[in-house]
Amino acid sequence: MKARVVSLCVFLLCIPAVCVIGMLFFKERSVSFSCISVVVLMLGAYLYVYEKKRSPAAELVIIALMSALSVLGRIVFAFLPSLKPCSAIIILTAIYFGKETGFMVGAFTALVSNFYFGQGGWTPFQMLAWGLTGYFAGMLGKWLVKNRFLLLAYGAVIGVFFSLLMDLYTCLWTDGKIIFSRYLALISAAAWVTVSYAVSNVIFLALFMQPMGRIFDRLRVKYAIGIYPPEGENNNES
Amino acid sequence: MCYLKTFDPTVPMTYFLCVMSICVFTVNPYLQLCAMTGGIIFLVCIKKKRSLKLLALCALVMAVMALTNPLFVHRGMTELFYVANQPYTLEALLYGLSLGCSISCLLIWFSIWSELITQDEILAVFGKRMPKTALVISMILGFIPKLHSKYISLLHAWYAGGGSRRKSLKRTALIFTACLAYEAEQVIDISLSMKARGYGLKNRTYSHKRHFRKKDAAALAFSLGLCITCYILIGSSRLDYWYYPRLSPEGFDALGVGSYFLLCLSPMYFIIKEKLLWRYCPAAS
Numbered sequence: 001m002k003a004r005v006v007s008l009c010v011f012l013l014c015i016p017a018v019c020v021i022g023m024l025f026f027k028e029r030s031v032s033f034s035c036i037s038v039v040v041l042m043l044g045a046y047l048y049v050y051e052k053k054r055s056p057a058a059e060l061v062i063i064a065l066m067s068a069l070s071v072l073g074r075i076v077f078a079f080l081p082s083l084k085p086c087s088a089i090i091i092l093t094a095i096y097f098g099k100e101t102g103f104m105v106g107a108f109t110a111l112v113s114n115f116y117f118g119q120g121g122w123t124p125f126q127m128l129a130w131g132l133t134g135y136f137a138g139m140l141g142k143w144l145v146k147n148r149f150l151l152l153a154y155g156a157v158i159g160v161f162f163s164l165l166m167d168l169y170t171c172l173w174t175d176g177k178i179i180f181s182r183y184l185a186l187i188s189a190a191a192w193v194t195v196s197y198a199v200s201n202v203i204f205l206a207l208f209m210q211p212m213g214r215i216f217d218r219l220r221v222k223y224a225i226g227i228y229p230p231e232g233e234n235n236n237e238s
Numbered sequence: 239m240c241y242l243k244t245f246d247p248t249v250p251m252t253y254f255l256c257v258m259s260i261c262v263f264t265v266n267p268y269l270q271l272c273a274m275t276g277g278i279i280f281l282v283c284i285k286k287k288r289s290l291k292l293l294a295l296c297a298l299v300m301a302v303m304a305l306t307n308p309l310f311v312h313r314g315m316t317e318l319f320y321v322a323n324q325p326y327t328l329e330a331l332l333y334g335l336s337l338g339c340s341i342s343c344l345l346i347w348f349s350i351w352s353e354l355i356t357q358d359e360i361l362a363v364f365g366k367r368m369p370k371t372a373l374v375i376s377m378i379l380g381f382i383p384k385l386h387s388k389y390i391s392l393l394h395a396w397y398a399g400g401g402s403r404r405k406s407l408k409r410t411a412l413i414f415t416a417c418l419a420y421e422a423e424q425v426i427d428i429s430l431s432m433k434a435r436g437y438g439l440k441n442r443t444y445s446h447k448r449h450f451r452k453k454d455a456a457a458l459a460f461s462l463g464l465c466i467t468c469y470i471l472i473g474s475s476r477l478d479y480w481y482y483p484r485l486s487p488e489g490f491d492a493l494g495v496g497s498y499f500l501l502c503l504s505p506m507y508f509i510i511k512e513k514l515l516w517r518y519c520p521a522a523s
Contacts, residue, residue, distance in 0.1 A: 022263075024473060025263075025469065025472050025473055032263065033263045047368065047371055048368075050370065050371075051368050051369075051370050051371060055370075056429075056433075057429040057430075057432040057433050057437045058426060058429040058430075060370065060373065060374055060377070060429070061377065061425045061426070061428055061429040061432075062425070062429075063374055064374050064377035064378045064381055064425075065381055065421060065422065065425045067374075067378045068377075068378045068381035068382045068385055069381075069385060069417075069418055069421075071378070071382055072382055072385045072386055072389065072414075072417075073414065075386070076386075076389060076410060076414060077407075077410060079405055079410075080407065085414075104374070108374060108375065108378060111375070112375065112378050112379065112382075115357055115379075179310055179311070181310055182310045185310070203407075204411075207407070207408075207411045208411065208415065211415040211418075211419075212415060212418065215415070215418055215419045215422055219422060219423075219426065223426050225426070
C-alpha cells in the first residue's frame with residue numbers, strides 16, 4: 001500500500017517537478033534533462049515498488065540466473081558480429097515467468113552487462129528499453145507461447161522498437177531537443193544496427209524457443225515455478 | 239589515487255553527480271571549459287598513458303559534432319557559406335562544438351568514475367536502501383563466472399565426445415542451453431536453501447563495514463556547497479548563455495565559474511599532496 005502511494009507520488013509530483021526544474025535551470029537543454037530524469041525516476045519507482053513487494057526466493061534467483069545468462073550470452077556469442085541473444089532470452093523468460101520478472105531481467109541485464117562493456121548516460125535508457133521488452137512480452141505471453149510465428153514477429157518488432165528508443169536517446173543527448181531531420185538521419189545511419197537487432201532476435205528466438213520451453217516446463221512441473229498452470233497445452237514433447 | 243579511495247563511496251559518487259549534472263546540461267562555454275580541463279587533468283593523472291585513446295575519441299566526437307551540426311540547424315546570423323541552398327552558420331558550428339564538449343565531458347568523467355568506484359562500493363551504498371536489488375545484482379555477478387566455467391567444461395566434454403572444433407551458431411546454442419538446463423536446477427536448490435534459512439522474514443539484519451568519518455563529511459559538504467552555489471547562480475540567470483541568433487556577450491560570472499572550477503579541480507589537491515608526500519616525506523605517508 002505504502003509502496004503504491006510512493007510510486008503515485010513519483011508519477012504525479014516528482015516527474016512534473018523535475019520537468020519544471022529542468023526548464024528553470026537548463027533552458028536550452030531542458031528537454032534532455034527532463035527526459036533523462038524521467039527515465040531514471042521511472043526506473044527508481046519501479047525498483048522501489050518491487051523492493052517493497054513480497055516475492056519468493058525462487059523468483060529472485062531466477063531473475064539473477066537469467067540476467068547472468070544473457071550477459072554470458074553477450075560474451076559467448078561475441079564471435080558472431082552484432083548478433084546478441086539478450087533480447088531473446090529476456091522475451092522467453094518473460095513469457096514463462098511473467099511480466100514483472102521480465103522487466104527485472106531486462107533492467108538487470110542492461111545494468112550488469114554495462115559493468116563489463118562500459119557504463120554511461122545510456123544505461124538508464126537501455127535498462128528501460130530492455131525492461132519494456134520483457135514487460136510487453138509478459139503481457140502478451142498467453143498468445144506468444146502458443147503461436148511461434150507470432151513470437152518471431154514480436155521479436156522482430158521489439159528489436160526495431162529497441163533501436164528506435166536508443167536513437168531517440170542519442171538524438172536527445174546531442175541536441176537537447178528533438179530535431180526531426182536529425183532523428184531521421186540518425187535512424188538511417190543506424191539502419192544496419194536496427195536490422196541486426198531484429199534479425200538476431202528472430203534467429204535466437206527460433207533457436208532457443210524449444211529447448212528453453214522444455215527447461216522451463218520441467219521447472220514448472222517439478223517445482224511449481226512459473227505462471228502457466230500445467231493443464232492445457234503440453235505439446236512441447238520431451 | 240590511493241588516498242582518494244579511502245573516502246566513503248557516497249562521497250565520490252555525490253561529487254561525480256555534482257560535476258556531471260552541471261557540465262552535461264549547461265550550454266555555458268566557460269563552465270564546459272572548466273569541466274573539460276578538470277576532467278582531462280584528473281584522467282591523465284590516474285590513468286596515465288591509457289587515457290590517450292579516450293582523449294582521441296573525444297577530439298573526434300567534438301570535431302564531428304561541430305562540423306555536422308550546421309547541416310541540421312540553420313539558425314544564426316553569421317553565414318559562412320551555403321550548402322544545398324541552406325546557410326552554414328558560425329553560431330551553429332560553435333553550438334555543435336559545445337554539444338561535442340558536453341558529450342566528451344560525460345565520457346571522460348564516466349571513465350574516471352569507473353576507475354575510482356568499483357562494483358562492491360556501489361553495492362555497499364545501495365545495499366542498505368535496496369537490499370533486494372543489491373542481492374540480485376551480487377547474485378548475478380556471482381553467477382556469471384560460474385556459468386562461464388560451466389560453459390567451458392561442457393565445451394571440453396563436447397570435444398572429448400568427438401564433436402567438431404569449428405565455432406558455429408548451432409554448437410554454441412546447444413552448449414548454452416545445456417548450461418542453462420544444468421544451472422536452473424542448481425539455482426532452485428539455492429532458493430530452497432535460502433527459504434530454509436529464513437529469507438524474507440522480519441528482523442533481518444545487515445552488516446555495514448564502512449564508517450562515515452569527519453573527513454568524509456567535510457568533503458561531502460565542500461562539494462555540495464560549491465554545487466549548490468553553481469545551481470543558485472544558474473537559476474538566477476547569471477550564467478545564461480545563448481548562441482542564437484548571435485553569440486551572447488555575457489555569461490561569465492566570476493563566482494559561478496570560479497566555484498565550478500574549484501569543484502572540478504578539487505581532487506587534484508589530494509593527488510598532488512600524495513605525490514609530494516611520497517617524494518619528500520616518505521615517513522608521513
